[in-house]
Amino acid sequence: SQKIEQNSEALNIQEGKTATLTCNYTNYSPAYLQWYRQDPGRGPVFLLLIRENEKEKRKERLKVTFDTTLKQSLFHITASQPADSATYLCALDGDSWGKFQFGAGTQVVVTP
Amino acid sequence: EAQVTQNPRYLITVTGKKLTVTCSQNMNHEYMSWYRQDPGLGLRQIYYSMNVEVTDKGDVPEGYKVSRKEKRNFPLILESPSPNQTSLYFCASSPTRLEDYEQYFGPGTRLTVT
Numbered sequence: 001s002q003k004i005e006q007n008s009e010a011l012n013i014q015e016g017k018t019a020t021l022t023c024n025y026t027n028y029s030p031a032y033l034q035w036y037r038q039d040p041g042r043g044p045v046f047l048l049l050i051r052e053n054e055k056e057k058r059k060e061r062l063k064v065t066f067d068t069t070l071k072q073s074l075f076h077i078t079a080s081q082p083a084d085s086a087t088y089l090c091a092l093d094g095d096s097w098g099k100f101q102f103g104a105g106t107q108v109v110v111t112p
Numbered sequence: 113e114a115q116v117t118q119n120p121r122y123l124i125t126v127t128g129k130k131l132t133v134t135c136s137q138n139m140n141h142e143y144m145s146w147y148r149q150d151p152g153l154g155l156r157q158i159y160y161s162m163n164v165e166v167t168d169k170g171d172v173p174e175g176y177k178v179s180r181k182e183k184r185n186f187p188l189i190l191e192s193p194s195p196n197q198t199s200l201y202f203c204a205s206s207p208t209r210l211e212d213y214e215q216y217f218g219p220g221t222r223l224t225v226t
Binding site: 032042044046094 | 116143145147152153154155156157160161162168170171202204213214215216217218219220
């Protein structure tokens with residue numbers, strides 16, 4: 001199975017700045033990678049999916065990159081707002097259809 | 113409203129007393145999955161189901177059972193719960209169009225085993 005690493009330390013950022021989160025994996029390259037947002041006490045909510053043959057994906061203020069050589073995905077929140085404060089999880093497809101593995105998540109705190 | 117529901121939301125039980133956590137989705141999704149979430153460990157997959165009557169083990173299946181008799185329901189069964197199964201549990205569902213495994217998560221069930 002994969003070892004997935006996300007920054008365990010909270011990312012504190014000022015409103016309006018860009019938050020950048022990393023997701024590193026160690027073994028096989030996944031066919032795709034997903035990013036989710038999780039608020040305290042709630043289930044994760046899907047944000048973006050990027051496939052192995054895609055370098056970059058955007059959705060409104062969110063941008064995801066995928067570098068299969070570095071085995072890394074970067075998740076950017078541009079023009080961050082206090083409402084973006086949450087924990088962000090990356091998820092990779094596993095070694096068989098239907099299997100998934102999640103990182104432990106990075107907490108983002110956006111201050112006004 | 114499209115959603116995944118779980119019941120109960122909170123449960124305190126004692127070691128060895130069998131329990132079932134229900135999960136239901138109204139989106140006609142083929143795929144369903146159970147996860148547990150523990151501090152510092154993230155979400156770990158327990159079991160998943162690609163369709164009715166098809167279930168497979170995730171990374172942490174020991175101590176759990178599942179069944180998928182109907183498309184909409186995917187209950188999680190703990191035959192003999194132990195304190196190390198104290199955790200936050202999430203059910204998720206997904207359509208299986210090509211590789212778009214976007215997962216929709218339920219609200220979670222917080223289980224405490226004493």
